[in-house]
Amino acid sequence: MTPADLSRTVLDAVCRAVGAGELSVAVPERVVVTEPGPGGCGDFATAVALRLAHAAGQPPRHVAGILRERLVGADGIEDVVVTGPGFLNFRLAEQVDPVAALVTEIREKGARYGHGDALAGQVVTLRVPYEVRAEVVADAVVRIVGTQGGRATVEHGEPVNLRPVPAPEDPAPLGPDAARWALLHPAPHDRPRITADHLVQREVNPLFRVRYAHARVRSLGRNAARLGFAAEPGPPRTGTGAPLLTPLADHPRILTAAATHRAPDRLARHLVTVADAVLPLLPSVLPVGEEKPSAAHRARLALAEAAGTVLAGGLSLLGIDAPEHL
Template sequence: MTPADLSRTVLRAVRRAVDEDALRAPVPARVRVERTRPGGSGDYACAVALQLARPAALPALEVARILRERVASEPGVGRVEITGPGFLSFTLDAPAESDRAVLDAVREQGLDYGHGDALRDETLRFHHAREVRAAVTADVVRRLVIAQGARARVSCEEASDPDWARLGVTVDAHGTPPAPLTGIRPVPAGATAGELLERLGPDAARWGLLRPAGHDRAVLGPELLVQGEANPLFRVRYAHARARALTRGAALLGFTAEPAAYGDPTPYGEGPAPYGDPTPYGAGPVPRDGAARPLLDLIADHPGALLSAARHRAPDRVARQLEAVAHAFFGFHDSCPPLPAGDEKPSAAHRARLALAEAAGTVLAGGLSLLGIRAPEHL
């Protein structure tokens, strides 16, 4: 079960409670679940009971009890606890199955993994000044909200700079259209599109304009072209290229990725079980960690990161998410190589590791595409 699946499961529980007249409150448009903070209980937590307590005219603890009864029996949910004033804490059942579900979703949806319909009822209009950073930001904000089901148009105060097209920017209208409008006003870049294209090229220019938050100054120096770990753009694109290279290398060795291999007793690490723990997926005090865990969690959380970026009109959140995925990918790759070494034969462990590496590559490529940046197969 992915975080998006869990969110829908809780929302269904709310609807059931209302339909059964156990709860008299408006059904929210969505339910937000968040990964439990350090020291908390369970895998995910949700504050929907506190949200519904006042309209339902019930204590939050009572609302939480009503919802717990209806969520606890759902497939994929192992345990539901009530903590604090009425938070619901969820421990997911069969983590290995949950991990496979995430990888299957990435494989099935491809570059569209993380897209959804949360904004399907919204028609949005964005307006920006005749300035390159505002134009690129508005272009990506439009991509983000459309990826979440919204309809969107972008207008500019004046006629577009012809060089914007070389940056992949399109504008639907010029002048000041009638309200309502959402203004896109980041800190100006201090350079024109033509200057940036000449110095940096389209990909590095877009990353430099989008990576900082809109209220921060864009960093547009030669460091964006450095092919090294200190350059986040290079690191993200290199992680993608490396993931694709692993697939090619596996083909030469005669094997392919297999998400189902996550049920194998040794899918990641060396020794009798993944991470060296004899019961890494079972209940009990042993934490589910290791080099694969951060990467799996980031991939599972990717749809939520994209939706958050769309809702907050914040392309920089996508860039930071991609940097985190790339960092976790290299940690996993170095600790648990997906390709066998020397005379070693490919095993279920290698097929499982390759499935995770390929999923990371797909997430990176899809995120870069939303930012309007190419994801080369080779670097």
């Protein structure tokens, strides 16, 4: 179980406690899980009970006890101990390498990594004006809502409930991919820039960085095959991969937030974060000179390919092509 998995498990416990009427609080968007502090124990800890206690009108340790009852015995958790004023401390059922666990999950789920049921059974009606940016945003929202088990429909007419700031001019001359990025990447309240900057093939262009990172990952996979080795999850044994773990683990939360808030810009900006985190890893993926492929090379390739999967899946949800060559 990764820290991201544990965070989602604790958040689910909060949701169930609220649904059962045991806690009367607004469910937080995320739960922070860290290493245990002084006086703590186990593998991980969270202060979520202290965070919720004031709103719940109950002592933090009582809130922690409610959550503990719903967490003991959960998959991957061996024991839960309440310490101090109300910290929840977790001992995991088994210790596995967090990089390998995360990469394995992404490899198994593929393009469906990050999909969930936060909006299961919900039908979202999007009423938009006859305006190009509103149409493009609504189209992306339909797909993103679908990743969380919901269904979105698009209508025209009042009252409008999805009205991003309109594009100042027709984005069509940019081409379909750059045009969509220009309309989706800015927050809805920001005026999009319809300029040739979106076509620049340099690192100053966020869309280029995202697509370039994806194409580089695919190229590394092809070159590794020519060298006779394939990806295999494991510790990459290099510090360059560490910054990539957080955005990859955060991808499910970003998809849920983008669907819940009807905000494809959150996904677009997240893809830029993933691209910027994976690019420094790529030069160390293949052996250099007389170096032979090792377990570390296979692990780095697996980590890079996991990032490529997230980039391709995210671009697809935005309606943008993820080229194999660039």
